[in-house]
Amino acid sequence: MAHAHADRPAWHQHHFHSPLQQFESAKLGMWLFLAQEVLFFSGLFVAYGVVRLGYPEAFAAGAAQLNVWMGGGNTLVLLFSSLTAALAVRSAQLGERKQTSMYLYVTIACAFMFMFIKYFEYSEKFAHGLLPGEYWHPHLEHATALLPAHTHVFFGIYFMLTGLHGVHVLIGIGVLAWIAVRNNRGEFSKDYWTPVDLAALYWHLVDLVWIFLFPLLYLI
Amino acid sequence: MAHATEHDDHGHGHDDGQVHVHVHPVSFYLKVFGALIALTVITVLTAKYVDLDGIFTPEAPAGAASANLILAMVIATAKASLVCTFFMHLKDDNRFNVLVFLGSLLFVGVFFAYTMNDTSHRNDGDRFHGIHVLPSSGERAPGGVDHQFTFEEPEEGIERTETFTPHGAEGAHAAEGEHGAEGAAVEGAAAEGGGH
Numbered sequence: 001m002a003h004a005h006a007d008r009p010a011w012h013q014h015h016f017h018s019p020l021q022q023f024e025s026a027k028l029g030m031w032l033f034l035a036q037e038v039l040f041f042s043g044l045f046v047a048y049g050v051v052r053l054g055y056p057e058a059f060a061a062g063a064a065q066l067n068v069w070m071g072g073g074n075t076l077v078l079l080f081s082s083l084t085a086a087l088a089v090r091s092a093q094l095g096e097r098k099q100t101s102m103y104l105y106v107t108i109a110c111a112f113m114f115m116f117i118k119y120f121e122y123s124e125k126f127a128h129g130l131l132p133g134e135y136w137h138p139h140l141e142h143a144t145a146l147l148p149a150h151t152h153v154f155f156g157i158y159f160m161l162t163g164l165h166g167v168h169v170l171i172g173i174g175v176l177a178w179i180a181v182r183n184n185r186g187e188f189s190k191d192y193w194t195p196v197d198l199a200a201l202y203w204h205l206v207d208l209v210w211i212f213l214f215p216l217l218y219l220i
Numbered sequence: 221m222a223h224a225t226e227h228d229d230h231g232h233g234h235d236d237g238q239v240h241v242h243v244h245p246v247s248f249y250l251k252v253f254g255a256l257i258a259l260t261v262i263t264v265l266t267a268k269y270v271d272l273d274g275i276f277t278p279e280a281p282a283g284a285a286s287a288n289l290i291l292a293m294v295i296a297t298a299k300a301s302l303v304c305t306f307f308m309h310l311k312d313d314n315r316f317n318v319l320v321f322l323g324s325l326l327f328v329g330v331f332f333a334y335t336m337n338d339t340s341h342r343n344d345g346d347r348f349h350g351i352h353v354l355p356s357s358g359e360r361a362p363g364g365v366d367h368q369f370t371f372e373e374p375e376e377g378i379e380r381t382e383t384f385t386p387h388g389a390e391g392a393h394a395a396e397g398e399h400g401a402e403g404a405a406v407e408g409a410a411a412e413g414g415g416h
Contacts, residue, residue, distance in 0.1 A: 018237030024314060031317040035324035042328040049332060050339045072264050079260065083253040086307040093243050191239070197309075204308045211299045215292035219267035 011192040023194055030198045034205050037168075041209050044161050048216060051157055055150045062154025063217060065130055065140075067121060071218035074117050075210060081110030082207040085176075085200040092197070095190030097183060104180040104196075107203065111173045118166055125155070132156035161213055168206050175199050242312055252306045256299055263295040 004010040016022035052059045088103035129137040136152035179199040182188065188196060266272075272287035305311045310318050351364035 020235075020237050020239050023239045027314065027317060028320070031320045035320050038321075038324040038328060039331075042331055045328075046332050046335050049336055053336065053339055068264065068268065072260065075260055076257065079253065079256045082256075082303060082307050083249055086249050087246065089309075090243060090246070090249070093241055201308055204303055208300050208303055211303070212293075212296050215263055215267065215296050219263065220286075220289045220292050 009191065011187070019191070026194045026198060030201050034201060037205055037209075041164070044157070044164065045212070045216075048157050048161065051153055055148070055153050057148045058150040058152075059154050061145070061147050062130075062151050062158065063220070064145075065125075065128075066158070066218050067124070068218050070117055070121050071214050074114050075214045077110050077113050077117070078207045078210050081107045081114075082204055084110065085203045089193065089197050089200045092183070092188055092193035093190060097186065097188070100183050100188070100193075100196060101180055104176055104183065108173055108176050108180070111169050111176070114169055115166065118162070130155050132159045158217055161217065165206070165209055165213060168209070172203050172206050175202055249307070252302055256302055259295050259299050259302075263292055266295075267292055 012019055013022060016025065084103045084106040088100050088107060091099035091103055125131065129139050130151075131137070132152060132155045136155065138147060138151075140147075176199055179195055182195065267288060270288075272291060304321065310321065352361040353359060354361045
């Protein structure tokens, strides 16, 4: 593992000439990964576009079944968690260890809150039989309008998009928790906070995806 | 940025090989957060209560011209830009990282544009069903499939040739001809074939 030398701290890896080079390499690597994540999600977003073009009435009817306030609440939760993640990086840049951990804990709590709200949303869908593909068996007792026959297509897209995003939230919880553990061990300082920065970048991407998911699924 | 020389640790200019960042005050992040919340509220309210299509084209049904979709996407892009520039520190970062991220968006744009364009033009066939005119006289050239779709009007100035119907017989005999053909397959088929 990393070990200290007389002239370089433990976190300064041997194959990097200077801390600046190490930092810039790490940042570039992370941004390349984020570019990949954008393209990763873009497959499902394009699927949304293509399927919506083919089944506009199914999408209108399906979207009407979603709860805008739960989706909007999740948006506010994720935006707030992005704020706390950015503040965690700021605290790390200042070498404030306890504050960094606190902000990381709040970010993780927001992530759990997001999954909690999502659990209620999914439960409602399951209870009414609004499931994708062959599991589609709607039984909405209080519905007033008829559902188009292809509405299950919308729910296929809905569950894939929000499900994949939810998996990313869970991974984010793991990553942020691991960084919090490392922070508590004293691995970071005002000279070295790169892992906190990179973890926050991942979390911001999760928020970015939701910023687009929310209007596309819930609002229009 | 970091030079691969021995001058790194001697404070050469401001490139001393160390990481220098400008730490923003908490109020900076709070202001960005405020803007994000405001944009979220605007997008929810305009989507639920404002029918943009109704304002621009009053006679069209709600949602027809997708102006609401465009507005929602503009607001989402604004929110994403705020998160990228300020929360993700792209504003203070190496410009190459900005290029990497914008590059990914460019390729998503290509993916989207080409796929949507292709899909929306599916089943675009030859509208004229292979009907051509002779250049010398403007008369209908032989060949091509005449309009067998009842909802299509013939092209202006082009004469129809013999109307082609799938089962050959004139309208009154069509239903009978079908049932009759099943009962006396060989004769029926021969008669229908001869009728063309």
